Amino acid sequence: MGFDKTCRQISLFFVLFFLISILSFSNIRAEGYYADITIDVDSSGFVTIDGVTNYPGLLVNNTQSYTLKKQSYWLLNITIEDVFSDFVYAMTLPEDSSINYIKSSGFIQIQEDQGNLLVKGFGENESFSIVAQYQTEKQLEASSELIQFDSIHLVLIAAIILLVLSLVVILVRGKKEGKRTGEQKSDEVDHDFKGLNQRQKEIMKLLMERMVPLTQTDIQKELNLPKAAVSRNIRRLELKGLIEKEQIGMSNLIRLKKK
Numbered sequence: 226m227g228f229d230k231t232c233r234q235i236s237l238f239f240v241l242f243f244l245i246s247i248l249s250f251s252n253i254r255a256e257g258y259y260a261d262i263t264i265d266v267d268s269s270g271f272v273t274i275d276g277v278t279n280y281p282g283l284l285v286n287n288t289q290s291y292t293l294k295k296q297s298y299w300l301l302n303i304t305i306e307d308v309f310s311d312f313v314y315a316m317t318l319p320e321d322s323s324i325n326y327i328k329s330s331g332f333i334q335i336q337e338d339q340g341n342l343l344v345k346g347f348g349e350n351e352s353f354s355i356v357a358q359y360q361t362e363k364q365l366e367a368s369s370e371l372i373q374f375d376s377i378h379l380v381l382i383a384a385i386i387l388l389v390l391s392l393v394v395i396l397v398r399g400k401k402e403g404k405r406t407g408e409q410k411s412d413e414v415d416h417d418f419k420g421l422n423q424r425q426k427e428i429m430k431l432l433m434e435r436m437v438p439l440t441q442t443d444i445q446k447e448l449n450l451p452k453a454a455v456s457r458n459i460r461r462l463e464l465k466g467l468i469e470k471e472q473i474g475m476s477n478l479i480r481l482k483k484k
Contacts, residue, residue: 260353262315271287303353304354312353330346347450349453424454
């Protein structure tokens with residue numbers, strides 16, 4: 226009897242050890258996943274995912290596997306059940322899109338960038354998921370009403386449009402030089418940032434705009450990014466010789482490296 230009891234105890238110990246080993250391996254693997262990506266969706270529903278990640282198969286080029294169109298509505302669904310230690314994404318929808326519904330793991334914010342809707346999000350220690358219903362077709366009610374106007378109305382409208390265009394041309398001419406200067410500066414900045422990913426460019430631009438050293442906490446709050454993503458990209462910028470750290474007390478000050 227004593228021998229049988231000892232065998233059962235040993236068997237139970239090995240079963241528990243096996244289960245704990247499996248759970249530990251799963252947690253270690255999940256904690257290792259990260260993603261710092263951009264998601265571009267064009268008007269035909271093709272999706273391109275680019276950036277930095279160690280999750281297999283997440284980066285794709287021109288695929289329709291994440292989108293589905295029903296009548297005038299598009300449904301985008303990017304869902305990964307595995308847990309990510311941290312993820313950051315910026316998703317651009319087609320020009321003139323309007324979002325009817327959106328749900329994402331982590332935190333999200335919606336902005337407009339040059340006529341395109343930009344959805345930014347981040348999360349830590351959770352699965353990665355974006356589900357959005359959006360519409361790209363423009364409403365043509367105004368055009369339908371315009372067709373019903375008679376020729377006199379059309380002449381009056383044409384005269385008003387010409388007057389408005391003349392005023393716009395006068396205003397635009399005064400701003401062209403400033404705009405060209407801004408574009409040239411932007412081209413120079415983009416040229417200097419060749420070889421950097423989107424997150425590293427944002428950190429560099431922030432340091433150049435502030436012109437003063439910033440702590441990692443300052444950068445994290447300004448760019449609304451997880452701590453792990455900021456640390457990882459700062460480390461890579463430092464290795465590339467673009468920034469340098471200075472320890473002040475318990476904090477590290479980040480500044481552009483002097484050439």
